[in-house]
Amino acid sequence: MIASQCHTVIIAEYSEKKVVDMITDVEFFRIVNYVKSNYGIDLSQKKVLVTGRLDNYLARNGYESYSDFMSKVENKPDSKEVRDLIDNLTTNHTYFMRESEHFRFLKDIVLPEVKNSLANTKDLRTWCAAASTGEEAYTLAMIYKDFFALEDRLWDTTVLATDISTRVLEHAESGKYLKEQIEPLPDVWKRRYFRSVGTEECVVTDELKKQVIFRKFNLMDPLPFRQKLHVVFIRNVMIYFDEETKNNLVNRIYDMLVPGGYMFIGTTESIDKSKTNFKYVRPSVYRK
Numbered sequence: 001m002i003a004s005q006c007h008t009v010i011i012a013e014y015s016e017k018k019v020v021d022m023i024t025d026v027e028f029f030r031i032v033n034y035v036k037s038n039y040g041i042d043l044s045q046k047k048v049l050v051t052g053r054l055d056n057y058l059a060r061n062g063y064e065s066y067s068d069f070m071s072k073v074e075n076k077p078d079s080k081e082v083r084d085l086i087d088n089l090t091t092n093h094t095y096f097m098r099e100s101e102h103f104r105f106l107k108d109i110v111l112p113e114v115k116n117s118l119a120n121t122k123d124l125r126t127w128c129a130a131a132s133t134g135e136e137a138y139t140l141a142m143i144y145k146d147f148f149a150l151e152d153r154l155w156d157t158t159v160l161a162t163d164i165s166t167r168v169l170e171h172a173e174s175g176k177y178l179k180e181q182i183e184p185l186p187d188v189w190k191r192r193y194f195r196s197v198g199t200e201e202c203v204v205t206d207e208l209k210k211q212v213i214f215r216k217f218n219l220m221d222p223l224p225f226r227q228k229l230h231v232v233f234i235r236n237v238m239i240y241f242d243e244e245t246k247n248n249l250v251n252r253i254y255d256m257l258v259p260g261g262y263m264f265i266g267t268t269e270s271i272d273k274s275k276t277n278f279k280y281v282r283p284s285v286y287r288k
């Protein structure tokens, strides 16, 4: 292609792409308030993140301004626009065996205790809150399978895993991961719980998928459990909430645990001990 033709093509492509108006302060705080009041996530200091993640989405979907988009969001609570907003603005980073000291503590301390104390019911209730793409919940399920081994069939150790982002939940349910993502797992787990799909991907086996139920749930809503829980993993999500929202959630989790139940938070997170009845067990592990 000669230079002048090439130039014409570039100009044509450029002019087809919609350009979104720059976000105004009013528009930015409209998004901040919406996300904070509905999902607890505090984006007030995250203007670059918000525009970095939404500019292209708005342009691709034909919006001329942030106001145009936010009017749709605010008028339709269960709409695709709201789902897209959440999918774009949540941070979903996670990986298998993340903060592995928690899984070691679970296997060495919590599960032997539970095996004794729940010997009659054999019903271990675990909630993996803010599960993102599922690596954390599947790791829990593999730990349980390993620990209960031959007695596994006698126990109900199903993990309930929740998140607000539809996109990550769909990914989690598919159980598909890149082979390099499961690399840190023990070989015996890789062979037992994953099936190869093509050269680069693998998928969680049906046996493991049955151990995890994924559901959409907003942590700002009343907790949806009929029975009290034994173990709650709520890691690396409360960093996005302000202190009041976090204290309120921690206390609702406390009420939802059986006496002696455990709560695990992210290893870089902390809770205000003066605002809760949780007993400190070790860094990032608490007990009712």
Ligand SMILES: C[S@@+](CC[C@H](N)C(=O)[O-])C[C@H]1O[C@@H](n2cnc3c(N)ncnc32)[C@H](O)[C@@H]1O
Pocket (backbone or CB within 6 Å): 039, 040, 041, 090, 091, 092, 093, 094, 095, 098, 129, 130, 131, 132, 133, 136, 162, 163, 164, 165, 168, 217, 218, 219, 220, 234, 235, 236, 237, 240, 266
């Ligand atoms: C960084 S990931 C943490 C994943 C996993 N827990 C871990 O530690 O690896 C945070 C997750 O919290 C979810 N989240 C944020 N606000 C939420 C809310 N109000 N209700 C439920 N999930 C929320 C996000 O969608 C995201 O997937």
